[in-house]
Amino acid sequence: MVARSPVVLLFTSILLIAPALDSATIQEQAPRPFDDRARDFDKDLRDQVETDAKWRTASDGYMQMQKITYRTKVGDLDIPAFVFQPLHLRGPKGHPAIVWVHENIRGHLYEHYIPFVREATSKGYVVIAPEYRGSIGYGKPFYDAIDYGGSEVDDVVTEVEVLKAKYPHVDPARVGIMGWSHGGMIALLSIFRSATLFKSAVAIVPVSNLFQRLAWKGVERQRQAIDPHNRYGGLPSERHDVYKDRSPLYNVDKLEIPLLVHVTRNDDDVNIEEDMQLVDALRARKPFLAETKVYDNPPGGHMFDRRVDPKTWQPENTREQRDSWNRVWTFLDWNLDPFHDVSGGVPSVLQR
Secondary structure, X not given: OOOOOHHHHHHHHHHHHOOOOOHHHHHHXXXXXXXXXXXXXXXXXXXXXXXXXXXXXXXXXXXXXXXXEXXXXXXXXXXXXXXXXXXXXXXXXXXXXXXXXXXXXXXXXXXXXXXXXXXXXXXXXEEEEEOOOOOOOOOHHHHHOOOOOOHXXXXXXXXXXXXXHHOOOEEEEEEEEEEEOHHHXXXXXXXXXXXXHOOXXXXXXXXXXXXXXXXXXXXXXXXXXXXXXXXXXXXXXXXXXXXXXXXXXXXXXXXXXXXXXXXXXXXXXXXXXXXXXXXXXXXXXXXXXXXXXXXXXXXXXXXXXXXXXXXXXXXXOOHHHHHHHHHHHHHHHHHHOOXXXXXXXXXXXXXX
16 A cells, blocks of 8 residues: 555545535636627717716806817827816916826716816816727727727827917916826826926826736736727737836836825725835835825725715715825925916906
8 A cells, every 4th residue: 555645635635625616616716808898888978978967067166167179199089078177267377287187998087076176176277187088988989999008198198289279378387187097007108208298297096017917917808908909919928118118117217297196005906016116116216206105095995085975076085085185286286386377367268
């Protein structure tokens, strides 16, 4: 008789005791591939009409609201955008502006931004919020035009030219950009590629390293989500240059303007293992330009700063949410100076 080692006996016992997993159970536990074929684009269009109406209602008595379109500098699409302005406008170059970049690979300007856009306009900011290519609510061709970290960045950067051309009361020397998650990634790529257009930038829980993200989230599922039409031309192992160019982490040395970044350790979307690489790089290589804050365990995790009551549109006002927004406004107010009217008090024409 051949003696069995204790390790083999233990392993055999585990196999005998453990419940058998049939193929259905294994399939259920495995990550499911990203599948967007059943999307109801007509419903998206109807939902966007409701969203626009909610923003108009929320603007009444607080700020002026416009919905505009502009031609992206890439030249292939008309991009919808929201524009929010103070009720009373100053003269030429009297207001700073914020380019406000929404989150999500497939998102739009969510209503949870309402109290914060109101606060921005009350301070004197003009806010322009692009519904960049790939956003929901504008039909299938627009949705299918997604170019994650590519032309979508051009869509956003083009807004600076829109402000210069159509809003003379905006000071082109005082334009900032702010984004969340995917929008935070776009904000970072915008300032790395077009630094001279912006005075300062804010990125909250930004996507920062596509190599890490695909490895952590599942290569095939994540690639289907961000690059369904293979604009990247292959996997990270095949197209190092493309993934690096679209990962803010590898562009940190291009930072030339003040930047504020907030991340959180309990983020289950942009995991701390991804974002701490960006934070560490900024602290090490751009300590005089970048301010960073790492939150430990705020309620809401990835959404900690944007949680609001959907009935009243009031923020939850957790300690971390208050702290984050206090830091954001202090940073932006210092760099963009919304209280300074360089126009000399000459009123501008009311924008409609």
